[in-house]
Amino acid sequence: MMLATSSLPLFSPRSTPTKRYAFSQPPLLHSRASGPHLPIARFPSHLSSSPTTLTATTPVCLAYVSGPASDPIVPSNDDLDSSDIVQHHQLPTPTSAISWGLLWALLVPHKLRLLASFASLLGCSTCTLSMPIFSGRFFEVLIGARPEPLWILLSKVGVLYALEPIFTVMFVVNMNTIWENVMSSLRARIFSSILIRKVEFFDRYKVGELTALLTSDLGSLKSIVSDNISRDRGFRALSEVTGTICLLFVLAPQLAPILAVLMLVVSVLVALYKRSTMNVFKAHGAAQAYIADCVTETFSAIRTVRSFGGEKRQMSMFGDQVQSYQNSGIKLGIFKAFNESLTRIAVYLSLMALYCLGGSKVKAGELSVGTVASFIGYTFTLTFAVQGLVNTFGDLRGAFAATERINSVLSGAEVDEALAYGLRKDIKKKDALDKSFDMFFVSDPDGDNRSKNMSYMSSLKGDSNVQNLARCGDIYLEDVHFSYPLRSDVEILKGLNLVLKCGTVTALVGPSGAGKSTIVQLLARFYEPTSGRITVAGEDLRTFDKSEWARVVSIVNQEPVLFSVSVGENIAYGLPDDYVSKDEVIKAAKAANAHDFIVSLPQGYDTLVGERGGLLSGGQRQRVAIARALLKNSPLLILDEATSALDTVSEQLVQGALNHLMKGRTTLVIAHRLSTVQNADQIALCSDGTIAELGTHSELLDRKGQYASLVGTQRLAFE
Numbered sequence: 173m174m175l176a177t178s179s180l181p182l183f184s185p186r187s188t189p190t191k192r193y194a195f196s197q198p199p200l201l202h203s204r205a206s207g208p209h210l211p212i213a214r215f216p217s218h219l220s221s222s223p224t225t226l227t228a229t230t231p232v233c234l235a236y237v238s239g240p241a242s243d244p245i246v247p248s249n250d251d252l253d254s255s256d257i258v259q260h261h262q263l264p265t266p267t268s269a270i271s272w273g274l275l276w277a278l279l280v281p282h283k284l285r286l287l288a289s290f291a292s293l294l295g296c297s298t299c300t301l302s303m304p305i306f307s308g309r310f311f312e313v314l315i316g317a318r319p320e321p322l323w324i325l326l327s328k329v330g331v332l333y334a335l336e337p338i339f340t341v342m343f344v345v346n347m348n349t350i351w352e353n354v355m356s357s358l359r360a361r362i363f364s365s366i367l368i369r370k371v372e373f374f375d376r377y378k379v380g381e382l383t384a385l386l387t388s389d390l391g392s393l394k395s396i397v398s399d400n401i402s403r404d405r406g407f408r409a410l411s412e413v414t415g416t417i418c419l420l421f422v423l424a425p426q427l428a429p430i431l432a433v434l435m436l437v438v439s440v441l442v443a444l445y446k447r448s449t450m451n452v453f454k455a456h457g458a459a460q461a462y463i464a465d466c467v468t469e470t471f472s473a474i475r476t477v478r479s480f481g482g483e484k485r486q487m488s489m490f491g492d493q494v495q496s497y498q499n500s501g502i503k504l505g506i507f508k509a510f511n512e513s514l515t516r517i518a519v520y521l522s523l524m525a526l527y528c529l530g531g532s533k534v535k536a537g538e539l540s541v542g543t544v545a546s547f548i549g550y551t552f553t554l555t556f557a558v559q560g561l562v563n564t565f566g567d568l569r570g571a572f573a574a575t576e577r578i579n580s581v582l583s584g585a586e587v588d589e590a591l592a593y594g595l596r597k598d599i600k601k602k603d604a605l606d607k608s609f610d611m612f613f614v615s616d617p618d619g620d621n622r623s624k625n626m627s628y629m630s631s632l633k634g635d636s637n638v639q640n641l642a643r644c645g646d647i648y649l650e651d652v653h654f655s656y657p658l659r660s661d662v663e664i665l666k667g668l669n670l671v672l673k674c675g676t677v678t679a680l681v682g683p684s685g686a687g688k689s690t691i692v693q694l695l696a697r698f699y700e701p702t703s704g705r706i707t708v709a710g711e712d713l714r715t716f717d718k719s720e721w722a723r724v725v726s727i728v729n730q731e732p733v734l735f736s737v738s739v740g741e742n743i744a745y746g747l748p749d750d751y752v753s754k755d756e757v758i759k760a761a762k763a764a765n766a767h768d769f770i771v772s773l774p775q776g777y778d779t780l781v782g783e784r785g786g787l788l789s790g791g792q793r794q795r796v797a798i799a800r801a802l803l804k805n806s807p808l809l810i811l812d813e814a815t816s817a818l819d820t821v822s823e824q825l826v827q828g829a830l831n832h833l834m835k836g837r838t839t840l841v842i843a844h845r846l847s848t849v850q851n852a853d854q855i856a857l858c859s860d861g862t863i864a865e866l867g868t869h870s871e872l873l874d875r876k877g878q879y880a881s882l883v884g885t886q887r888l889a890f891e
């Protein structure tokens with residue numbers, strides 16, 4: 173169904189600041205699939221996971237097959253040229269998500285700023301390290317031990333005092349700008365790298381774990397520079413420690429070894445002790461987080477708490493947590509007090525040593541008063557800088573651990589190369605001018621591999637019009653076997669055969685756990701069959717560009733997920749990459765029986781729907797999802813229990829909308845309530861991973877098999 177396009181593109185994924193319809197997320201996040209699930213398909217696992225197993229004699233057609241080698245699905249080698257064959261050997265081996273090479277590649281574009289940072293670091297460290305020398309000279313001038321006029325000395329000190337903050341600003345601004353840039357690119361890369369993993373990756377890791385990678389783990393990597401560019405930390409601390417020790421040796425070679433070693437040892441010990449108390453600080457932070465969790469859980473489930481009379485239990489839980497927060501707070505106070513004093517003790521010990529040793533040297537005429545005064549200044553510099561350096565090493569340890577976590581999560585999981593390829597191709601085609609994508613594709617050490625792989629993937633039939641094929645061709649599931657990757661020992665589909673005739677409605681029914689939703693996942697290409705194949709108009713799905721296939725399938729399921737934007741934007745998400753006019757959105761909403769309720773909302777199409785569409789009723793959410801699918805206008809429609817959660821009135825409204833949506837499309841309907849699928853062109857009874865019975869409602873009733881007994885059971889239940 174084609175919807176009229178108005179000349180004014182009001183609903184757009186790009187920036188249209190005056191309209192809420194503009195998506196706030198970058199278009200890369202958007203899939204053309206209905207709902208938030210990306211139709212991720214996988215690249216043949218035996219190729220991408222073990223690229224070295226292929227030899228020059230490996231048949232080219234195997235590149236497209238994820239099933240056994242005996243089941244080649246792309247018969248023609250003509251689609252590939254000889255360079256593709258060579259490239260088979262060069263598929264990327266899993267590389268670390270964050271590597272030194274990548275960091276270097278991200279830093280290189282900022283080389284001028286890096287140079288400026290290094291120069292300003294030298295400048296501010298030189299100023300800082302010169303100050304004690306001038307303090308020493310100042311005392312010598314005051315007691316007449318130095319002939320230099322006071323005003324000349326003071327003007328030199330004035331210049332130093334003026335330059336140091338200027339160099340500091342230059343250093344901090346440049347370092348911060350570089351690192352913010354690097355971190356943005358890194359964050360974007362990790363995000364897109366997660367986005368293009370195979371679906372089983374998302375089965376394996378919880379959303380919270382993945383969120384932590386992008387927030388706290390990358391946060392520790394960020395703080396390695398942003399928290400360490402201040403005075404007495406990181407590079408500055410390192411340069412000050414090195415510079416101070418060198419100066420001590422230059423100023424008083426006879427005193428320096430003893431003092432330097434003493435100061436270093438005392439400062440390092442104090443810093444290490446302070447570091448060891450970090451756990452107490454962390455425990456206090458964790459106790460605070462538990463309190464927040466308890467509050468969130470209590471108030472978000474307030475109705476459940478009320479209905480079970482759980483107030484006392486929640487109060488006791490909260491009380492326990494407040495108590496442990498209080499205990500850790502008191503403990504923390506004691507440690508804080510010691511930490512404060514210990515730094516001073518370190519300085520005092522160093523000063524005492526300096527007074528004793530330095531004083532005796534001055535008395536013996538071996539050392540000038542000015543030098544001892546300078547040493548006093550260096551005592552402070554060294555103590556604080558060493559402690560800062562130890563803290564920086566601690567931060568480094570945290571950053572390495574975080575990097576290792578990110579790498580271990582991402583390097584073990586397979587990238588869905590086909591999806592990645594389609595995504596890049598799409599972005600190249602449509603968003604050449606969109607700068608927000610730049611940070612996702614920084615040239616990196618693996619770029620070579622990727623370009624080879626892209627060339628390889630481009631041999632897929634990405635340019636054939638799969639939408640047209642799906643509009644006029646039947647869809648065949650041929651001897652499909654399937655096990656979920658995380659439970660590969662349990663076969664869910666066991667040689668399933670089914671034909672979805674073009675433009676007709678097929679109903680899939682059967683007992684719970686029979687594999688009905690699994691068939692949907694395979695049709696959507698969230699997973700690929702373990703063996704067997706799915707074809708459209710005789711062409712294997714795996715020979716198509718995956719992002720193209722995403723446009724072919726619309727799924728409306730029992731619990732449609734809406735995004736927390738406006739109703740209009742949610743409908744426009746049906747075409748996430750296109751400019752969608754308000755007229756088109758309204759037309760889709762009218763066809764989905766949603767227009768009337770939408771205009772009665774406080775802000776009409778601009779009304780925000782809340783988290784996951786929570787501010788709408790189930791039936792309203794469903795009709796918005798149907799409008800979204802109508803706008804998408806894809807040839808294959810899958811309705812997975814689309815009306816089962818609705819009351820009778822809502823169901824009628826939604827059913828009307830669905831009838832509109834199903835017109836002229838190849839439709840697969842999954843339903844438990846058999847009364848809703850009686851009019852389907854064919855009904856397939858799925859049982860134990862195969863199609864056990866197939867026919868129209870009356871044919872299956874006549875057969876008196878499983879379907880007939882299911883119908884009987886449901887009738888009995890209603891009577």
Ligand SMILES: Nc1ncnc2c1ncn2[C@@H]1O[C@H](COP(=O)(O)OP(=O)(O)OP(=O)(O)O)[C@@H](O)[C@H]1O
Nearest residue numbers: 375656658659664683684685686687688689690691
């Ligand atoms: N992501 C997954 N990983 C591993 N096993 C899964 C996964 N999803 C489903 N399964 C298993 O696959 C089997 C078939 O599930 P499926 O959801 O396809 O059944 P169904 O026929 O749709 O059931 P229902 O009618 O209850 O929705 C079940 O045993 C289920 O536990």
